[in-house]
Amino acid sequence: xxxxxxxxxxxxxxxxxxxxxxxxxxxxxxxxxxxxxxxxxxxxxxxxxxxxxxxxxxxxxxxxxxxxxxxxxxxxxxxxxxxxxxxxxxxxxxxxxxxxxxxxxxxxxxxxxxxxxxxxxxxxxxxxxxxxxxxxxxxxxxxxxxxxxxxxxxxxxxxxxxxxxxxxxxxxxxxxxxxxxxxxxxxxxxxxxxxxxxxxxxxxxxxxxxxxxxxxxxxxxxxxxxxxxxxxxxxxxxxxxxxxxxxxxxxxxxxxxxxxxxxxxxxxxxxxxxxxxxxxxxxxxxxxxxxxxxxxxxxxxxxxxxxxxxxxxxxxxxxxxxxxxxxxxxxxxxxxxxxxxxxxxxxxxxxxxxxxxxxxxxxxxxxxxxxxxxxxxxxxxxxxxxxxxxxxxxxxxxxxxxxxxxxxxxxxxxxxxxxxxxxxxxxxxxxxxxxxxxxxxxxxxxxxxxxxxxxxxxxxxxxxxxxxxxxxxxx
Amino acid sequence: xxxxxxxxxxxxxxxxxxxxxxxxxxxxxxxxxxxxxxxxxxxxxxxxxxxxxxxxxxxxxxxxxxxxxxxxxxxxxxxxxxxxxxxxxxxxxxxxxxxxxxxxxxxxxxxxxxxxxxxxxxxxxxxxxxxxxxxxxxxxxxxxxxxxxxxxxxxxxxxxxxxxxxxxxxxxxxxxxxxxxxxxxxxxxxxxxxxxxxxxxxxxxxxxxxxxxxxxxxxxxxxxxxxxxxxxxxxxxxxxxxxxxxxxxxxxxxxxxxxxxxxxxxxxxxxxxxxxxxxxxxxxxxxxxxxxxxxxxxxxxxxxxxxxxxxxxxxxxxxxxxxxxxxxxxxxxxxxxxxxxxxxxxxxxxxxxxxxxxxxxxxxxxxxxxxxxxxxxxxxxxxxxxxxxxxxxxxxxxxxxxxxxxxxxxxxxxxxxxxxxxxxxxxxxxxxxxxxxxxxxxxxxxxxxxxxxxxxxxxxxxxxxxxxxxxxxxxxxxxxxx
Numbered sequence: 001x002x003x004x005x006x007x008x009x010x011x012x013x014x015x016x017x018x019x020x021x022x023x024x025x026x027x028x029x030x031x032x033x034x035x036x037x038x039x040x041x042x043x044x045x046x047x048x049x050x051x052x053x054x055x056x057x058x059x060x061x062x063x064x065x066x067x068x069x070x071x072x073x074x075x076x077x078x079x080x081x082x083x084x085x086x087x088x089x090x091x092x093x094x095x096x097x098x099x100x101x102x103x104x105x106x107x108x109x110x111x112x113x114x115x116x117x118x119x120x121x122x123x124x125x126x127x128x129x130x131x132x133x134x135x136x137x138x139x140x141x142x143x144x145x146x147x148x149x150x151x152x153x154x155x156x157x158x159x160x161x162x163x164x165x166x167x168x169x170x171x172x173x174x175x176x177x178x179x180x181x182x183x184x185x186x187x188x189x190x191x192x193x194x195x196x197x198x199x200x201x202x203x204x205x206x207x208x209x210x211x212x213x214x215x216x217x218x219x220x221x222x223x224x225x226x227x228x229x230x231x232x233x234x235x236x237x238x239x240x241x242x243x244x245x246x247x248x249x250x251x252x253x254x255x256x257x258x259x260x261x262x263x264x265x266x267x268x269x270x271x272x273x274x275x276x277x278x279x280x281x282x283x284x285x286x287x288x289x290x291x292x293x294x295x296x297x298x299x300x301x302x303x304x305x306x307x308x309x310x311x312x313x314x315x316x317x318x319x320x321x322x323x324x325x326x327x328x329x330x331x332x333x334x335x336x337x338x339x340x341x342x343x344x345x346x347x348x349x350x351x352x353x354x355x356x357x358x359x360x361x362x363x364x365x366x367x368x369x370x371x372x373x374x375x376x377x378x379x380x381x382x383x384x385x386x387x388x389x390x391x392x393x394x395x396x397x398x399x400x401x402x403x404x405x406x407x408x409x410x411x412x413x414x415x416x417x418x419x420x421x422x423x424x425x426x427x428x429x430x431x432x433x434x435x436x437x438x439x440x441x442x443x444x445x446x447x448x449x450x451x452x453x454x455x456x457x458x459x460x461x462x463x464x465x466x467x468x469x470x471x472x473x474x475x
Numbered sequence: 476x477x478x479x480x481x482x483x484x485x486x487x488x489x490x491x492x493x494x495x496x497x498x499x500x501x502x503x504x505x506x507x508x509x510x511x512x513x514x515x516x517x518x519x520x521x522x523x524x525x526x527x528x529x530x531x532x533x534x535x536x537x538x539x540x541x542x543x544x545x546x547x548x549x550x551x552x553x554x555x556x557x558x559x560x561x562x563x564x565x566x567x568x569x570x571x572x573x574x575x576x577x578x579x580x581x582x583x584x585x586x587x588x589x590x591x592x593x594x595x596x597x598x599x600x601x602x603x604x605x606x607x608x609x610x611x612x613x614x615x616x617x618x619x620x621x622x623x624x625x626x627x628x629x630x631x632x633x634x635x636x637x638x639x640x641x642x643x644x645x646x647x648x649x650x651x652x653x654x655x656x657x658x659x660x661x662x663x664x665x666x667x668x669x670x671x672x673x674x675x676x677x678x679x680x681x682x683x684x685x686x687x688x689x690x691x692x693x694x695x696x697x698x699x700x701x702x703x704x705x706x707x708x709x710x711x712x713x714x715x716x717x718x719x720x721x722x723x724x725x726x727x728x729x730x731x732x733x734x735x736x737x738x739x740x741x742x743x744x745x746x747x748x749x750x751x752x753x754x755x756x757x758x759x760x761x762x763x764x765x766x767x768x769x770x771x772x773x774x775x776x777x778x779x780x781x782x783x784x785x786x787x788x789x790x791x792x793x794x795x796x797x798x799x800x801x802x803x804x805x806x807x808x809x810x811x812x813x814x815x816x817x818x819x820x821x822x823x824x825x826x827x828x829x830x831x832x833x834x835x836x837x838x839x840x841x842x843x844x845x846x847x848x849x850x851x852x853x854x855x856x857x858x859x860x861x862x863x864x865x866x867x868x869x870x871x872x873x874x875x876x877x878x879x880x881x882x883x884x885x886x887x888x889x890x891x892x893x894x895x896x897x898x899x900x901x902x903x904x905x906x907x908x909x910x911x912x913x914x915x916x917x918x919x920x921x922x923x924x925x926x927x928x929x930x931x932x933x934x935x936x937x938x939x940x941x942x943x944x945x946x947x948x949x950x951x952x953x954x955x956x957x
Contacts, residue, residue: 039569045557045562045796080789268786270783
């Protein structure tokens with residue numbers, strides 16, 4: 001049976017303020033347990049929360065960047081539940097008047113632009129961390145009171161790929177705004193998903209499951225794909241989906257049941273009496289709007305126009321702000337009017353080196369001058385593309401300049417025809433069979449012969465020149 | 476005359492002039508406490524040794540003056556338990572803002588706290604895990620509550636002055652029952668940081684004193700904006716003492732008809748009416764006014780206050796501090812079991828009742844009908860006051876419909892207990908300031924309180940009127956015989 005997938009995402013973004021949302025404790029990551037706590041975030045009797053105003057500013061910025069309506073009147077509410085990582089046994093969150101709501105994000109999926117509506121983005125405090133060890137559970141409250149912005153979509157996402165594209169676009173915007181590290185491994189970006197499927201053509205939503213514990217974008221995609229498949233199998237067999245909270249088990253590559261919701265939880269929300277409501281004036285919103293940096297979509301349009309990049313290349317380059325900054329610096333410094341060569345080296349070898357090292361291009365330690373020096377060798381046909389990749393890798397590892405590496409390794413391409421002619425002679429004599437093959441119409445044989453000449457020259461022969469010589473000799 | 480008989484302003488003069496020392500005041504208080512405390516039980520966790528105090532080196536307006544503190548106001552390193560078993564042994568690692576302010580003003584903070592209804596839930600100080608406080612005027616009677624310990628220790632001269640907290644009358648009603656001066660400041664006037672919350676939108680800390688001047692002195696010392704309390708208001712604190720002129724000529728006083736109803740104690744009614752006549756003889760002009768939504772105050776209050784309380788008390792679960800129940804059989808992994816036992820054994824009956832009431836009214840499906848509606852009516856109640864204050868300088872009412880009742884008389888009847896706050900809770904709902912001052916005695920010798928209400932942040936008006944009346948009547952000069 002064919003089903004339509006319906007996904008809604010809840011993303012928690014930890015805002016990177018210096019201090020927590022309601023007290024002046026540090027937000028630094030990775031400190032000794034329970035060293036960044038005070039009576040307020042410990043919820044000691046008599047303590048009171050005071051809103052960190054920067055948190056509100058950041059939330060407004062994100063709201064504006066996500067095309068939301070920023071509310072003129074916003075307030076906090078208490079959400080009650082009992083758990084040891086929540087010292088007050090209520091979480092200060094926002095219920096009916098979030099900072100912003102009703103926005104959207106346009107994301108590229110395949111070749112299409114897909115609009116995903118944002119239902120709301122609200123502020124709340126994070127809970128602590130329970131660490132289960134042997135027979136005991138230990139509590140680290142350093143994370144208690146970290147500022148979180150929860151961004152909730154409408155159920156507009158219809159495939160795991162769309163979910164992935166949405167997350168990528170969202171992360172990109174938040175990085176541009178510089179309000180969060182968006183590091184899933186450190187928990188500064190967390191994603192939960194509500195998934196259901198329905199027969200194509202149906203309008204009612206199917207019973208949903210909630211997915212948690214997905215620790216990477218890939219994990220989100222994999223978990224959603226698995227869960228969609230699982231639900232389809234259940235329905236195909238005539239079963240019913242049970243409303244459950246599931247955990248993604250990355251080792252086993254499957255979702256497992258965490259808890260079954262027997263009834264709706266009653267969080268007993270009510271307005272937080274310790275914090276007066278906040279008025280966000282038009283002037284304030286305007287002020288925040290003016291501080292918004294250029295966002296990825298705007299940048300994409302601009303660099304297409306300014307440098308004549310293709311839409312595809314531009315889209316790739318702008319996703320990460322650090323990468324885009326670096327790329328633009330290189331593109332600008334590259335004097336040719338056709339920017340394709342520099343874009344190719346960025347999107348090709350530089351990107352793949354950064355990806356393998358799980359870092360950004362700018363953090364590879366190859367500044368624009370050095371990269372362009374390397375590019376000069378390629379442009380002048382002085383080294384092969386293959387060797388250029390080797391040199392680049394060396395540059396990253398040794399921090400040496402391209403010219404030094406090329407010289408030391410003697411990688412300058414041989415385009416000297418007298419040397420190449422004799423090498424071709426030797427190869428033709430040694431590979432009579434291939435010569436015959438080529439003459440009988442097997443074009444592949446030519447590439448084999450080129451390869452043999454390359455080998456003879458220890459990779460230094462200019463393959464284009466070799467090919468020309470071979471073609472001439474064999475015709 | 477002993478030092479403990481004196482007021483803070485009298486003692487302060489003697490200390491400043493070098494005639495006496497703060498230590499002598501403490502010694503005198505200690506002697507008094509040793510002699511009458513067994514009858515009154517105004518303090519909790521009092522030791523056999525001399526009462527100790529945290530001295531302050533500061534030479535402010537309260538230099539050398541001991542202040543007694545209600546058991547729900549955090550004092551660094553000193554037990555603060557809200558007279559509840561569930562906070563057994565809790566020593567806050569910080570001072571409430573009012574305590575820091577008192578220290579800065581040179582006050583001396585007593586290390587023993589005053590008795591109260593558990594978590595300020597009550598009007599009689601019978602709901603304390605340390606047993607009831609007795610009214611110094613009649614030991615068989617309650618001192619009122621929840622700040623009964625603070626009122627009784629001031630009344631019995633076991634304290635020079637004290638701090639209480641008032642959520643629905645918890646300062647004013649015991650002040651009336653014990654014949655002392657009690658003031659509930661405007662919501663936001665005094666920082667709540669360090670006050671263990673009962674109902675956050677209603678709670679205020681305020682002074683209980685022997686006379687109006689001390690009240691002005693103490694309020695000034697603890698008032699002011701606190702960046703640690705987002706609900707405190709950034710307004711300058713006036714020099715309240717400058718309003719103690721005795722001149723009330725031409726002030727307009729509103730007498731709300733809804734506060735003089737059938738069923739109220741006739742003696743109280745007569746005494747309060749006489750007090751109003753007295754004020755008029757001093758030059759005020761009184762007129763009948765109406766606060767039509769008064770009849771909703773009790774239900775609205777008990778919805779809002781219990782809802783907030785159920786949330787505020789959620790944190791007492793045995794995890795981090797205070798009492799933790801240890802189930803006889805250790806059930807592995809049963810956290811909920813520990814919570815349930817801790818809360819089941821740690822909270823008293825009234826606390827449980829209020830947690831249940833509040834949890835119910837915040838529950839899904841009931842929120843709109845109870846809590847949300849109560850908030851709306853609360854606004855109407857506030858508007859009643861705004862309207863009257865458009866025309867009148869202050870409002871005068873009885874503090875409580877009856878004088879102090881017998882210990883045990885109402886403890887089995889929560890509804891009739893709740894009604895003893897009928898004249899005080901509207902003030903908290905509206906967030907306005909009010910003071911209770913002694914205005915006479917019943918035939919049986921129990922004090923009666925006169926309540927004066929004013930516009931938000933106009934405590935000066937309360938002091939002006941209260942002082943004029945006090946100086947003209949001198950009820951404060953009468954002391955209970957212990």
